[in-house]
Amino acid sequence: MRIPKNIFIFSILLFALGIAYGQDAVMNVQCRSSVPAGQPFQITFNVNARASNFKMPSLKGLTHLSGPNTGFSSSMSIINGKVSQSVNNTFTIVVVAEKEGTANVGAASCTVDGKTVSSRPFTVNIEKEAPQSANNQRGGWGQQQGGWGQQRGRQPQQQQQQQAQEPAKTIDANTLFARASINKNSLYQGEEAIIVYKIYTQVPLTQFQIDKLPRNKGFWSEDLSENMTQVKQYTETYNGRQYQVAEIRRGALFPQESGKLNIAPLKTDVMAIIQTRAQRQRTGTILDFFIDDPFFNIPQQQAVVKTLTSNSINVNVKPLPEAPAGFAGGVGNFDVSAKSDLKELHANEAFTYTVTISGRGNLSLLEPPQIDFPKGMEVYEPRIIDNINKGDNGLSGSRTFEWIVTPQTQGEYDMPAFDYVYFDPASGNYITKQCNKVHIKVSKALHNASSKSDVTELNSDIHHIVKSSKLRDANNIGKVPLPFWIIIIAALVLTTGAVIYVRHQQEIAGDEASMRLQRANKLAKKRLRNAEKYLNSGNDEQFYEEIYKALWGCIADKFNIPLATLSSETVQQQLDGKKVDESLKQQIMDTLKDVDFARFAPGDSSTKKQQIFNEAMATITNIAAIKIY
DSSP states (O other): OOOOHHHHHHHHHHHHHHHHHTSOOOEEEEOOSEEETTOOEEEEEEESSOOEEEEOOOEESOEEEEEEEEEEEEEEEEETTEEEEEEEEEEEEEEEOSSSEEEEEOOOEEEETTEEEEOOOEEEEEEOOOGGGGGOOOOTTTTOOOOTTOOTTOOHHHHHHHHTOOOBSOOOTTTEEEEEEESOSEEETTOOEEEEEEEEESSOEEEEEOOSOOOOTTEEEEESSTTOOSOEEEEEEETTEEEEEEEEEEEEEEEOSOEEEEEOOOEEEEEEEEEEEOOOOOOSSTTHHHHSOTTTSOEEEEEEEEEEEOOOEEEEEEOOOOOOTTEEEEEEEEEEEEEESOSEEETTOOEEEEEEEEEEEOGGGOOOOOOOOOTTEEEOOOEEEEEEEEETTEEEEEEEEEEEEEEOSOEEEEEOOEEEEEEETTTTEEEEEEEOOEEEEEEOOTTOOOOHHHHHHHHHHHHHHOOOOOOOOTTOGGGSOHHHHHHHHHHHHHHHHHHHHHHHHHHHHTOHHHHHHHHHHHHHHHHHHHHHHTTTTSOHHHHHHHHHHHHHHHHHHHHTOOGGGOOHHHHHHHHHHTTOOHHHHHHHHHHHHHHHHHHTSSOOOHHHHHHHHHHHHHHHHHHHTOOOO
16 A cells, blocks of 8 residues: 655655754854954854753853853755755854963863763963954944944044043033934834934943843844944934934834833943042141142042933834734735745755745745645645845845745646735835735656556556466465564554654645644744743843734634734733633733733742743643634
């Protein structure tokens, strides 16, 4: 009996992936060989497999500033029917050396498939501190490097003016302060807004530090300063007074709820220079005359630390109009295109079908478009590839969705043209762009089963070759070898299992709700696995971000709600309309409230984080089990 095609293909893919993951795991290190003292730098540990339990290396002559920051990527390719996959896990730390010499970095380690993988120790040459590094800033979104006198493009006259700036005797709210500004106070849900945090000063500053970033409830945020190597500085007149201004943070905010939302203030510590006069003791002699004379009382400079708090900002977020069919959450200005890596192939071979959405807007929140693939094609879940640029004016670039598609039978197919719908906040209307169709020609499979005519011809050929035959007595069972019976029994077991599996797959394929249930479970577990990695790492912000995305992603998939329109109100409406049990409805809303509160409440304990994790896991499981009427 012939094993079904889908089981055969599934086995081949498992075998190929097993080869990919079976390769020996190696941890390599990327680091500069020499750096100036006082300048922060990165050390990146690369692992060619999925890794966990990263352990920091010993640092001699270095101070640990931040990290480890974890990154993960994987890619699959099919060339001539062969499947290959590459995996890369990175762990990045930021360190600084305070004095010149040689710094030693020990071996870091991690766990891959239960085994420990380690890097090699190495040394870094620490050079003499650069003259400008004394004014380096540490803090903000990543490590901001570059002193107050290092603005790119500054004219010599401006440099002289700043160097001539003299310390003040006192610092008041008009001499030194922080201010936040936003480019729009009224916008649509999902529309991008640019927020900038600045320091205004009339006294010299040597450094600044942002200990904690504000968590803005109701917004999806993107960091636009993460690749900034120098603080932007310029002169600006505010309220009739001239200031030296430094931009310490710039970000893109995408409101996920409608109504009046508040952007929290940012706190930063700065070190300022002020003038003081030395207090000398009186001697009871004529020298006391000179103590009181300002000519002999020479002023001195003193560094003081000031904590600055920016203003909060209120914005009015308008809800999106009722969305037409095909809306996938895009808010901005986009184009769409499709292509295939192969135009001609054989049946049972795979090709990659790619849809790219490019433009400006909430690219990080775009969902895959709904595509009606032709019948007779096996389609896998899409892989998402982002090529997003984060500039001063927001996000631009593209998000690409790649489907691996396997045609089962020969013929000519059209990947259909489809309408991609997005909301344009500039016009206040939904825009429809048509994506091009892609033509695929599928020829006969290279290793297909024999046709009926082939069997007839084969029977004719054999008929003239076979002249005689020997028959075995059917009652003489004792002479049948034991391996024969083992093969027969194994074949029966495999055939029975294959039939059960095929029927099960057919039942699932015919039940759209079950397919959605599987996708929701798969996505939720994947995102909760990411959250679990940050559970005991001390990275509370990333932990709650993963919990938040897992919950909302599961709800969006379950009720087919675009992420851009998700809010507590829309979830409540969906639960009411789907006849969800009251106790379960209350559990879902309470969990969303608890996670939201935990995201914005500082100082969470590990016990509280574990409680939130367990609560989210139970809620996602119950959401996936909801029966949609």
